[in-house]
Amino acid sequence: MPSQSRDQILSAYMETYGLDESQLMEDSVSETKAVLDAAADYALDRHDAFEIKPERCALVVIDMQVGFVAHGSAQWIPQAERMLPPLIGFADACRDAGIPVLLTSANTLSPAPNDAPRFSKAMAEGNLGDDAPGLEIMTGLHRKGDYLITTKRTYDSFYGTDLDMQLRSRGRDTVIITGTMTNYCCEATARSAFDRGYHVVFMSDLTATDIALCHEATLLTMRRGYARVMDRFRFLQEIGVE
Structure with a gap:
């Protein structure tokens, strides 16, 4: 996966869904954190999922x-x-x-x-x-x-x-x-x-x-x-x- 900065990830997210920073939900559960956590999860190789035989x-x-x-x-x-x-x-x-x-x-x-x-x-x-x-x-x-x-x-x-x-x-x-x-x-x-x-x-x-x-x-x-x-x-x- 091409590396992206935190700002690039958030910018792409907001552009896709037509949002600006004021519209991100940042209460007790942070939308920014959810987006960044998801981006990291998509990039994670799961080579322990099963053994290749x-x-x-x-x-x-x-x-x-x-x-x-x-x-x-x-x-x-x-x-x-x-x-x-x-x-x-x-x-x-x-x-x-x-x-x-x-x-x-x-x-x-x-x-x-x-x-x-x-x-x-x-x-x-x-x-x-x-x-x-x-x-x-x-x-x-x-x-x-x-x-x-x-x-x-x-x-x-x-x-x-x-x-x-x-x-x-x-x-x-x-x-x-x-x-x-x-x-x-x-x-x-x-x-x-x-x-x-x-x-x-x-x-x-x-x-x-x-x-x-x-x-x-x-x-x-x-x-x-x-x-x-x-x-x-x-x-x-x-x-x-x-």
Whole structure:
């Protein structure tokens, strides 16, 4: 989390809610203290929440497909393209540690079961439709033995897919979330995994979106209430991989 001063935290809080200092409740219970305490809590890594056991983990690679990652694609996420090489290396390290890799490719239905195409011109024009080039997983990510999910129709990778069944059949209760976009499919999948009783590891440097502010906001939420948030170096160190 980018460091912010006390004044910056309070200023952003007041600006967001249209307040000035005179409107802050400072009686026996201080609103200023509540805001500052919350900011500190969002920044706290909860690495003691659960132990990471490689034999219980599965790597979920979300929507690292041509339609999002290829340079100049219709819904291009530049940081997703940039993080492709380290994600490929991380996935290989996971495979070597006995961690299965499951990949999703978002594939929208026509007519769509939700309003997603109404929010995205590229989706409405078929970027992720049946037989579109945008469905293909980026080269180097998908290896023999991985499991590919092509029935992902919305942000949550569990909804309408066999992801839950595939994880449980492998005896995996910890999901490592990577891919794109941080604040859409990665966050939706992490929340859904949490609600299903999975331990969630959310990779700070192997998830990507198009606005840094949204990436950081998701990490804050994940860190405070859903997941252990860490980068790839911390994760590999934790499972004993140099």
